[in-house]
Amino acid sequence: MADAVIPPKDLRILITGGARGIGGAVARLLAADGAHVIIGDIIDDAGKALADELGERVMYHRMDVTSESDWRSAVDSADKAFGGINAVFNNAGILSVGSVETCSPEDFRKVIDVNLYGMFLGIHTCAPALRRNGGGVIVNTSSTAGLQGYANLAAYVASKWGVRGLTKAAALDLAIDKIRVVSLHPGPIRTPMTEGFGQETVSAQPMPRFGEPAEVARMVRFLMTEATYSTGSEFIIDGGAVTGQLLPLPD
Numbered sequence: 001m002a003d004a005v006i007p008p009k010d011l012r013i014l015i016t017g018g019a020r021g022i023g024g025a026v027a028r029l030l031a032a033d034g035a036h037v038i039i040g041d042i043i044d045d046a047g048k049a050l051a052d053e054l055g056e057r058v059m060y061h062r063m064d065v066t067s068e069s070d071w072r073s074a075v076d077s078a079d080k081a082f083g084g085i086n087a088v089f090n091n092a093g094i095l096s097v098g099s100v101e102t103c104s105p106e107d108f109r110k111v112i113d114v115n116l117y118g119m120f121l122g123i124h125t126c127a128p129a130l131r132r133n134g135g136g137v138i139v140n141t142s143s144t145a146g147l148q149g150y151a152n153l154a155a156y157v158a159s160k161w162g163v164r165g166l167t168k169a170a171a172l173d174l175a176i177d178k179i180r181v182v183s184l185h186p187g188p189i190r191t192p193m194t195e196g197f198g199q200e201t202v203s204a205q206p207m208p209r210f211g212e213p214a215e216v217a218r219m220v221r222f223l224m225t226e227a228t229y230s231t232g233s234e235f236i237i238d239g240g241a242v243t244g245q246l247l248p249l250p251d
Helices: 021-032 044-054 068-082 105-132 154-177 213-225
Strands: 012-016 036-041 058-062 087-090 136-141 179-186 234-237
Touching: 012 021, 012 068, 012 105, 021 036, 021 044, 021 213, 036 044, 036 068, 044 058, 058 068, 068 105, 087 105, 087 213, 105 136, 105 154, 105 179, 136 154, 136 213, 154 179, 179 213, 213 234
Parallel strands: 012 036, 012 087, 036 058, 087 136, 136 179, 179 234
Antiparallel strands: none
16 A cells, blocks of 8 residues: 655654755745744754744754754754654755865865764654654755766765765665655755856756755655655756756857
């Protein structure tokens, strides 16, 4: 028998990096659908303001995703406020520009700590909470940088490939507990992280524009509520960027 589709209003979701960008868009969309949302972030003013704006079903919790105690505290807060969680959007991430030579060891470690170790802590900490609630879903934000290489983004690429592999391992480990785990692979999305990237970034891809956070949010909602037969899978939202480039022909 097929697993039932989960109505968005029945979601009790923890979102990291939820104060703005893709995480903020997911919080807005799911709150509008009636879900209970806990916004985790270290940008306190923006996180609190968004939670206040979205209403009583939404709360802000300060979270450094590299801190196991912060993860446990967020899960405890969700238990008390919402009766637990059944979904996690493991989304917080940072970007550091630098090649394998110019990226400092300190910057490389910081990106790995936030983008990969933070993802591991989220799965490690939230899996028991999901199990207690009869299962659930974890969506891990990777990137098109988890599918192909990019010059001068050595740490970011390494971290996002790691998220891709971690997702598959977690999907196998947690399937017995009815916990689905999938990876999300956005391309160039109009967020604070991509503010320094110009139109040339997208001009050669099939859809020559930046994506909008709201477009990614709709895919996340689908993965949370309707993709009931998908686990360990990779979902790409990139304007066709990894499909290939539309290069002009020579005269």
